[in-house]
Amino acid sequence: MGAEFRCCFFYNAINALLGGMINGLLTLRGAWDKVRVDPVLKFMVVAITGYGMATFEGPMLSLKNVNAIAHYTDWIIAHVHVGALAWNGFLTFGMIYWLVPRLFKTKLYSLGLANLHFWIGTLGIIMYALPMYVAGFTQASMWKQFNPRWHFGLWKLFRNGF
Numbered sequence: 001m002g003a004e005f006r007c008c009f010f011y012n013a014i015n016a017l018l019g020g021m022i023n024g025l026l027t028l029r030g031a032w033d034k035v036r037v038d039p040v041l042k043f044m045v046v047a048i049t050g051y052g053m054a055t056f057e058g059p060m061l062s063l064k065n066v067n068a069i070a071h072y073t074d075w076i077i078a079h080v081h082v083g084a085l086a087w088n089g090f091l092t093f094g095m096i097y098w099l100v101p102r103l104f105k106t107k108l109y110s111l112g113l114a115n116l117h118f119w120i121g122t123l124g125i126i127m128y129a130l131p132m133y134v135a136g137f138t139q140a141s142m143w144k145q146f147n148p149r150w151h152f153g154l155w156k157l158f159r160n161g162f
């Protein structure tokens, strides 16, 4: 693929990120005090944050030099799940908690349980994704130590000191 073509993809992706984030955050403008009490909005805020993280990271991952580190490692799995769990998952539950009570003309059975769901989910995603990023980067660094003579760069370690 030509460099111009790749560049075009990169900027397209960045523009999509900015458009989505600005749209999401402006929608919340003036409603931040409600975020503290309304589980629907809490889910939405984490969803938009996950969207922002995954779609910022995505174009970075598409750069050849960054991809040379991240490809095949757990870094990609972290990226996948920030998108899948925080963005798609939390958006889905935000919508369900908004829609279902309206469909059935009722109120949420328990705000407390919805909040508990929110916190278990948020902490779970953080505990999943953060170690994955560290593990992915470590994986890549260890693979880069391989060389034809000494696996794991043992030779380099002896030569340069541990």
Ligand code: HEM
Residues within 6 Å of the ligand: 013, 014, 016, 017, 051, 054, 055, 056, 057, 058, 059, 060, 061, 062, 063, 067, 070, 071, 072, 076, 079, 080, 082, 083, 084, 087, 088
């Ligand atoms: C502007 C937005 C995004 C861009 C440019 C982007 C780009 C990328 C890149 C470069 C990879 C690495 C491929 C590899 O080396 O293996 C990747 C992997 C992946 N991304 Fe994203 N990403 C974006 C957002 C998202 C979001 C929001 C999700 C989920 C909702 C997602 C799901 C995935 C999945 C499932 C993979 C693993 C599949 C694969 O390795 O090909 N991405 N993405």
Ligand code: HEM
Residues within 6 Å of the ligand: 074, 076, 077, 080, 081, 084, 085, 088, 089
């Ligand atoms: C608690 C929830 C979840 C856990 C613990 C989990 C765990 C995992 C694990 C262990 C893998 C394999 C990683 C590897 O090959 O090294 C994986 C892959 C994947 N998961 Fe999940 N997952 C969860 C939820 C989800 C959800 C909700 C989605 C989509 C909406 C999703 C999408 C994917 C995809 C697309 C892959 C393949 C990534 C790739 O190989 O590029 N996951 N997940």
